[in-house]
Amino acid sequence: MKASRGSLKVKGVAKSFALPQGDLRVLERIDLEVGPGEFVALVGKSGCGKSTLLRLIGGLEAATEGEILLREKRITGPGLERGMVFQEPRLFPWMTTRENIAFGLRDSTEKREAGETVEKYLALVGLAGFGDAYPHQLSGGMQQRAALARALVSRPEVLLLDEPFGALDALTRIQMQLEIQRIWRESRGTVLLVTHDIDEAVFLGDRVAVMSEGPGTLRKIIPVPLSRPRDRSSASFVKIRKKIYNEFFNSSRKIKGV
């Protein structure tokens, strides 16, 4: 039983949204298995359905067809065993960093334990001195760290990240990539990261899932058999990056050539 902690299966999932002008098919025949402790990066063009897939796994939306299993159990709604971080930090402006992170705890958590856990996660994301700060007093990168701590504090089996670094500047972003990698290695949870940055996907992922659009399908899953920490300028890194790059190039040429 313990071995399957964090094992995620997406089986034949499709999603349509009902719009006034008819149904909009956003996802089609998605099959994806993510093993316990695995880091999978999901890349695709804007609008191809990445966020929708993540929201389905998060339980915020219901699949039109197919099912999603966590530890072989069907997902029917949101749950603390799946942590989620969005592109915007979504911290509550009326709570301090500490209160925001504590909001991620289970309601039943005992008070003293809650306090200790929050301090631990404050430190883990490098915000030890900022527990009493309000979100507007933090930089964008710091806000995103706090959001990460809020998602982690209940020790989820699966961490769902929807372009969490998308709004950050290039340098902060690279720093956050290093930190998410460190945190992932310490917590050994399963991570599903949505990004439109191929470099980021290859740097972080055990595998990179490439999505194509209209409606969104999983085009290909590319393994990244490189040891960590990874060197972005190494030949093997560049080769994999190019391979993914070509996936997009080929798919767009095909569509144009029709």
Place this chain on the structure above:
Amino acid sequence: MPSPGNNRRFPFFNRLVLPLIVPALILLVWQVLSDRGFLRPSILPSPLAVTRTFQGMAASGDLFSQLKVSLIRVFEGFGIGAALGTLLGLAMGLSPRLDRALTLMTGLLRPIPTIAWIPVLILWMGIDEGSKVTVIAVGAFWPVLLSALQGVRGTDPKYLEVARILEKGRWEALIRVVLPSALPSLFTGLRVGLGIAWASVVGAELIAASSGIGYMIMYAREVSQPDVMLVGIVSIGLTGLLMDFLVVQLERRLLKWNQAGKESQA
């Protein structure tokens, strides 16, 4: 004394000196016109004469006892109106059905000026304290209702989604997400409501009052004491200013987290 330039002094000037210039000029012109005999003291006494009356009435305690009566009425009326406005506004914001059910009713009642209620309230409630307090309550009710409603409706659905993901129940989402997010808007309504409540005290004291600042002004007119009338009017203004100042201070304390937005707007 080395100072980092004049920039430092500008906030002081802008905050404390600039707002005083216009009132000072008006008082000066008014005084000069009175001294030259352009203004009849029986119609408009000079600022100095009004100040002397003010000092006299303040020293005798007359002014403050009248103000106190009015303030008690306002706090009672505001308390009732604001409490009902908050509760109903939150309820309407949370329940689209209740909102739909009441929208025609509130739309119809809201444009009725507070003064229009006075004769009706006299008929229903008589001429004692009750009807005066009710007039004030009606004045405070509407802005508070609307701002509470708007505050709840304006809750960012993204925040509610976070509460869902973190498995928070409805009650906790309401207390920890919806209400705090509605608070800045509600506070604006409370501030406006208190202003209206105070401003309607004179109207309320039209109802056969025998005390209060509004009564004092009207009585002074009957006995031809224009200086006392002006003292009353100025006192209403000053008290209103002070109340507003206190509410803003309270808001600063309670809504510390919201200050960043406020300052950048200013």
